[in-house]
Amino acid sequence: MSPTNRVKLSLMMFMEFFIWGAWFVTLGTFLGKELSATGSQTAAVFSTQSFGAIIAPFIIGLIADRYFNAEKILGILHLIGAVLMFQMYNSTDFAGFYPYVFAYMIMFMPTLALVNSVSFNQMKDPEKEFSSIRIWGTIGWIVAGLCISFVFHWDSAEGVSEGLLRNTFMMAAIVSAVLGLFSFTLPKTPPAVEKGEKVTISDIxxxxxxxxxxxxxxxxxxxxxxxxxxxxxxxxxxxxxxxxxxxxxxxxxxxxxxxxxxxxxxxxxxxxxxxxxxxxxxxxxxxxxxxxxxxxxxxxxxxxxxxxxxxxxxxxxxxxxxxxxxxxxxxxxxxxxxxxxxxxxxxxxxxxxxxxxxxxxxxxxxxxxxxxxxxxxxxxxxxxxxxxxxxxxxxxxxxxxxxxxxxxxxxxxx
Missing domain, CATH: 1.20.1250.20 (MFS general substrate transporter like domains)
Structure with a gap:
């Protein structure tokens, strides 16, 4: 793998998991403190991750694996995600928030597989090479949490009472937009399934x-x-x-x-x-x-x-x-x-x-x-x-x- 591609893939992983860690960790606190959500309503929001995981294989199997380059779909999904995240930032009640978080998770969960696909496509020996790329995702998640607590203090008692946790969605939206644009510069990752090759629902x-x-x-x-x-x-x-x-x-x-x-x-x-x-x-x-x-x-x-x-x-x-x-x-x-x-x-x-x-x-x-x-x-x-x-x-x-x-x-x- 060329040094340039290694840097690009590492940045991709960093931003991918920075985005997730930027809002998902504090989501329960935000829902309870700022939107006065009940336990059942909070469960409904977190369950959108599961619905996204269930739907993700169809997006990957029916679209990414057959018709379009993975890096282009990754970019489109993150750009749409940035808009949805901005709408979550603007939401003031549970009823207004839920549709956006549901749509966002449908967009985001497939990207977890797409960043892997883009990475594997550039590797001769994924078992040896992938961990050095994937670890930047964990670092991204860690940096997001440190920013929230020690740089911006959004999760402090004062920050929560002042409604500052809402800013986590804005931070995630900005990085999502950056990653969306950056994705179009990533190494080309063509569809995995050749034209004419049949893919069944069972395969997907x-x-x-x-x-x-x-x-x-x-x-x-x-x-x-x-x-x-x-x-x-x-x-x-x-x-x-x-x-x-x-x-x-x-x-x-x-x-x-x-x-x-x-x-x-x-x-x-x-x-x-x-x-x-x-x-x-x-x-x-x-x-x-x-x-x-x-x-x-x-x-x-x-x-x-x-x-x-x-x-x-x-x-x-x-x-x-x-x-x-x-x-x-x-x-x-x-x-x-x-x-x-x-x-x-x-x-x-x-x-x-x-x-x-x-x-x-x-x-x-x-x-x-x-x-x-x-x-x-x-x-x-x-x-x-x-x-x-x-x-x-x-x-x-x-x-x-x-x-x-x-x-x-x-x-x-x-």
Whole structure:
């Protein structure tokens, strides 16, 4: 890869995830504090991510893979996204805000696959080259959070009371417009499907990979992936609002500790995975979700503030040890023919179905434990989430047979 293309792809990844981190982390606080949204209304907004994830394969499979260069579609989607984000900035109530955030997520979620496509198209060995490009996305997310907390102070108690969190949408809109224009300068990435080649709906959404569910272990993993996304949704939907209500200073900036942790544990994952195997690795990820929510339940911003920080820092284990190890396991089980279909199916199950259910459950629980318009019984909310995560871990531990995986690996020599 040429140095120029490496810089371009790194900037693309930086802006892609800067945009997401610029508004999504503080969304729950914005909805609760500025739009007076209920738990169910907040869940409806966060669920737009799931709808976007469900619709994204059709946009990629029916349009990007067949008719237009990926970098051009990426640019168009981000330019439209900038307009929608500006409308979200201008919205003053939930009814006016929701249609724009729904439309925005339909535009944004496909871009997550498009930036990968543009990157992979320039690489001779993606397994070695991609991580050095993708890490700039995590850095972009971290920088967005640091800007909100330590540069602009929009998430401070004074900033929230003055309605400054609204500015996160303007910041995201500006960067989205910049990335939209910048995308047209990216390396050309022509359609993946040649003219005349047929692409079925089954190909697009990964239905061919359903054959893998005939394997009992993979079926258990598939169901567990959906279920573990229920407690995961609690974190995305409630964590920033939780820290804000507790009076934690610079909550968005502190939450970037989770992304820093994600980078560190990503480096440790191959060692842990090869030494302890898939079952123990994924169990550690599941139990980390239960542990972090228990820490949130009993921590406080004064003498037990370290519990909150540890809970945030566990994000690296929670995400990497479950989701990344799950992607590796899926790749190993799929075989060459179904690799892409299987990954698409797991993405649909987690970010689509699992998170959709999770946001709905989190909204119901948040409403059930609401004390007043400005306060929640957070201990009760986090203990519910911890209980769900622990139950999924027990289910997986009891039903998944690691010995069968080890025996198969010995037979095949893999």
């Amino acid at each position: 959404i990964g239905l061919d990979a359903l054959k893998l569910l005939g394997n009992k272990n993979f079926l258990i993993f598939f169901v567990s992936s959906i279920l573990i996304c229920i407690p995961l949704a609690f974190y995305y939907q409630n964590a920033n609002l939780f820290l804000s209500e507790l009076g934690v200073a610079n909550p968005t900036g502190k939450m970037t500790i989770g992304q820093i942790s994600e980078v560190l544990f990503l480096l440790l994952l191959p060692v842990f995975f090869s030494k302890y195997g898939f079952k123990k690795t994924i169990l550690v990820g599941m139990l980390a979700w239960a542990a972090r929510y228990a820490l949130f339940a009993y921590g406080n911003p004064s003498d037990l503030s370290f519990m909150l920080i540890i809970g945030i820092a566990l994000h690296g284990i929670c995400y990497d040890f479950f989701f990344v190890s799950g992607q590796i396991y899926t790749d190993s089980k799929a075989g060459k023919k179904y690799k892409s279909s299987a990954q698409g199916l797991i993405a649909l199950a987690t970010y689509g179905i699992g998170m959709l259910i999770g946001f709905w459950v989190a909204g119901l629980v948040s409403d059930a434990y609401k004390i007043s318009d400005t306060q929640h019984d957070w201990q009760g909310i986090w203990l519910v989430a911890a209980g769900i995560a622990a139950a999924v871990a027990v289910l997986f531990a009891v039903t998944f047979n690691q010995k069968k995986e080890d025996d198969l690996r010995l037979k095949t020599g893999s």
